[in-house]
Amino acid sequence: MAHVRRHITVLLLFAGLTALITYPQVTALGTSVPFHPDPYFAMWRLGWVAHELLGRPTQIFEANIFYPAHDTLAYSDAMLLPGLLLAPFFRAGVHPVAIYNWSLLGSIVLSGLATFALVRRLTHETPTAVAAGVIYAFAPYRFDHYMHLELQIVFWAPLALLLVHRIVEAPGVGAGLALGALVAAQGLSCLYVAIFLAMYCSVFVPALWAIEARRRTTRLAAALAVAAAVTLLALAPYASAYTRATASVGTRTPQDVRHYGASAGSYVAAPPMNRLWGSRLSSFGADE
Numbered sequence: 266m267a268h269v270r271r272h273i274t275v276l277l278l279f280a281g282l283t284a285l286i287t288y289p290q291v292t293a294l295g296t297s298v299p300f301h302p303d304p305y306f307a308m309w310r311l312g313w314v315a316h317e318l319l320g321r322p323t324q325i326f327e328a329n330i331f332y333p334a335h336d337t338l339a340y341s342d343a344m345l346l347p348g349l350l351l352a353p354f355f356r357a358g359v360h361p362v363a364i365y366n367w368s369l370l371g372s373i374v375l376s377g378l379a380t381f382a383l384v385r386r387l388t389h390e391t392p393t394a395v396a397a398g399v400i401y402a403f404a405p406y407r408f409d410h411y412m413h414l415e416l417q418i419v420f421w422a423p424l425a426l427l428l429v430h431r432i433v434e435a436p437g438v439g440a441g442l443a444l445g446a447l448v449a450a451q452g453l454s455c456l457y458v459a460i461f462l463a464m465y466c467s468v469f470v471p472a473l474w475a476i477e478a479r480r481r482t483t484r485l486a487a488a489l490a491v492a493a494a495v496t497l498l499a500l501a502p503y504a505s506a507y508t509r510a511t512a513s514v515g516t517r518t519p520q521d522v523r524h525y526g527a528s529a530g531s532y533v534a535a536p537p538m539n540r541l542w543g544s545r546l547s548s549f550g551a552d553e
Contacts, residue, residue: 301412314348339510346453377402421451441488445495
């Protein structure tokens with residue numbers, strides 16, 4: 266019971282901090298979205314997925330834009346899993362603005378809670394875990410992309426890392442299935458963060474394995490193989506749609522990558538909207 270009470274308390278803490286830090290968004294959950302075109306684009310994507318799931322699920326990437334082009338939902342992050350989870354609300358007639366705002370703020374809250382669970386398990390220190398959750402949930406980078414819903418749905422990543430630690434300590438097929446499901450969930454929610462997570466794990470998992478799991482090599486390898494298989498099976502159809510779309514519209518050029526990529530100064534930058542640091546640190550993130 267103490268464990269449950271602790272997590273409820275932390276959940277309420279992060280909910281309160283989210284309402285405070287994103288104010289006045291919380292006062293207009295049914296009527297207002299961040300001032301940017303992307304929230305409307307996100308609402309359309311979620312609504313399209315909800316619409317097609319009960320109609321033509323096999324044609325879900327054939328979105329009603331850019332006719333006669335195909336696989337047009339793959340021209341951006343499709344957010345299939347959020348669309349699936351939110352479909353009942355669309356079907357029940359809840360206003361898309363309310364669905365968007367609850368998803369946006371709820372994702373920030375869940376990011377803090379998931380990070381708290383990860384760090385609490387590693388350190389057994391509640392204050393440390395709360396601090397880590399605050400850093401992950403409210404980092405300036407998150408608010409530089411406040412208008413991009415998919416870049417707020419990142420709570421699957423710390424949960425996946427939590428499963429990695431559990432698998433190293435006690436490898437098993439069940440844990441491998443759960444890890445694969447979490448990585449796939451991140452991919453089906455935000456492809457960008459799924460790629461970041463995969464790159465991180467390509468270094469982190471072998472290092473952790475070498476340090477912590479020398480005596481459990483066979484069982485650990487089996488669990489990780491199961492996780493990889495689940496992830497690949499879940500994301501293969503997704504990847505196929507993006508591969509077809511890439512053949513039509515291409516990819517970003519090296520010049521695009523240099524322009525939009527992070528510089529050394531980006532890691533100490535804050536967006537101009539940041540009331541505490543924006544006037545002091547926004548120039549570090551300026552385009553070169």
